[in-house]
Amino acid sequence: MDRNQDQNAIVGVVASVLAFGALWIKILKIRKKITSHPRVKLDYERENYINSILYRGDQHCIEIRPIAFFNLCDILSRNNLLQSTKSVNIREQVVIFLHIIGHNVRFRVIGSRYYRSTETIHRYFRVVLRAILKLYKVVIRLPDESTPSEIRNNARFYPYFKYCIGALDGTYVRASVPLSIQGRFRSRRGGTTQNVLDAITFDLKFSYVLAGWEGSAHDSCILNDTLSRPRGLRISEGKYYLADAGYGIRNGYITSYRGVRYHLKEFSAQGPENAKELFNLRHSSLRITIKHVFWILKKRFRVLDTEPFWNFQTQVDIVLAYCIIHNHIIGVDPNDLLNQGLYEEPESDLIIPTLTGREEREEAKEWSTKRDEIAQTMWTDYMAGNIR
Template sequence: MEHNSIHKTIVGVAASALVFGALWIHRIKSRKQISRQCQVNRDDERENYINSILYTGDQNCIDIIRMQPLSFFNLCDILTRNNFLQSTRSMNVKEQVIIFLHIIGHNVRFRVIGSRYYRSIETIHRYFRIVLRAIMKLYKLAIRLPDESTPPEIINNSRFYPYFKDCVGALDGTHIRASVPPNIQGRFRSRKGGTTQNVLAAIKFDLKFLYVLAGWEGSAHDSRILTDALTRPRGFSIPEGKYYLADAGYGIRNGIISPYRGVRYHLKEFSNHRPENAKELFNLRHSSLRTTVERVFGILKKRFRVLDAEPFWDFQTQIDIVLACTIIHNHIMGVDPNDIINEGMYEEPEPYSITSMLTQREEREEAREWASKRDEIAEAMWIDYININM
């Protein structure tokens, strides 16, 4: 009897299991089928996006990375050939450079870029630093002081030649927004408000940078920054007998010729408000030639939006980014001087008059030799101007 009892128990348990199983299968079948989304192949999506930037037209490439494909591939080649940048197991050179250019071109946060390229924030941050260091190594190759020859932009223009035959470039400063600790913000506050770094640059008339010094406080005077540049080891130097054009803030000194103070500065040579004397004519043509600097700064800031936005890096990185942007600018101008991004990126200001007076102290500081040279240029220019327009 005991054996029959055990047998019945086993049969009962098995029957219950079968019934439970049947009920479970029925419930599963009666459920609505839930469709699963296909998983994104990140590698394929990333590659497709990069290809869409580089191979769907120059304008699309310019819109995203601020240069044409020709300049981009040439930049990658230079970085690789000089062993400044190499592909890794996780990211090739092409992607590294595209991500860097995308960030500085549009001031995009690492989080947003990471999402777009299917990369982690840590990966984006790491490769941004790697590419920045690589670009900085190009400084000596891309930014060079001029030789002693007269620039073709002067030789080929009768308004400037032979008067400015010894001029090798133009000099000016610009303010770039800066983020610094509260305890030193006062030193970085510029006259227009906000914290900035004051960047000194020498420019060729073909729109290339010849020298760049970044990192000075926004409150620093232009002439003080220039003095620092001239006294640095392997810093800024001016060939013997040559000079740069600069605005009135730099004064006239050895190798620097500024406009006459207390004289109308912006006029129109061919209008009803023509220059009335040698100094006005000199200031007019000095301004026409020197606006190259303002044009380059305008192009630079519109090409790289990172320069016109609140920085989110440490200050040394902010300095390096400014230099990197000037290096890339020179690279583009060297590979593709007719880059369409330069068209319409800078609008020359409307003519106006400047009549700021020269103080006694500033008069004493003017270098007599170069003031005399300026007078000679102005007089020769005025004599020719009168003869032509008589």
């Protein structure tokens, strides 16, 4: 009896093993059927998705027109800043990067849309970010010596601001930092932010960007920092930027008059009533350009108004990347950008002089006098009806 039971048990075990083996073979066949074709199909779907973004009109172009997109890819390729790999070409690498920063999409979501692993998306995001940053000194340039056409061709600004080369201001960008240092990054507007200093020209391009300062930092402190850097913001003798009053008037920076009406309507009942008010009005009319640039930037790159999910250094790098891409879009010229020796930069032996407190006060007094002269000349012409 026991012997028969043992035999039956053995037969049952063998039958189970055979049944499991048959089931496993069936599963493998099904999986083989599933995975044998999809490679081609996924590549096809991915290509269709990218083409739908690039060729179905501006609204599908991830906030960048195809002409600027392909020029950017060309620049990155010709200067060996990006290379196609066996599985991901340059076009796809750049599309993925722009999609993430343009619409604030997480890596795993982008992975599902492009049929790529999260690790692949993350790797190429880093690769493209590093490549974009290398374009900084090519795309973001200090202005030349000439009077900007936006001033030269407008009687309200010329000749009064003929030595003005741009506007300077700061903007707050959302920041994600460890709890232990959040107090330093909390701005007066609330939330943790980084305070980014920007200089722009009146054709809506950035000429200098300094990112990474804490949101609580004062504007004048950030400006002092950039002026002390060997590769900081440099201004030719006699030229100047228009700046917010928070930066303080100094050599190369003319601010508005404190305690004087600023945002006015020139020909309304509440128009300017004296030279200082007129100066502030014209000052704000020119400096509003930088506010417009900030608006464009935040409209184009939605990440700027949302909580970032990268580490802080990456957050700083991405702000610079926004500005580089913005300049590229505004004034793309591949023939200029692809010329000789773009990425060869000589070592700088520039020595930054340190001013004493007395020298700073004398410097501020000198530029305050220049501001008064501009304001008075402008008011005289205004009252005479020469610039209405």
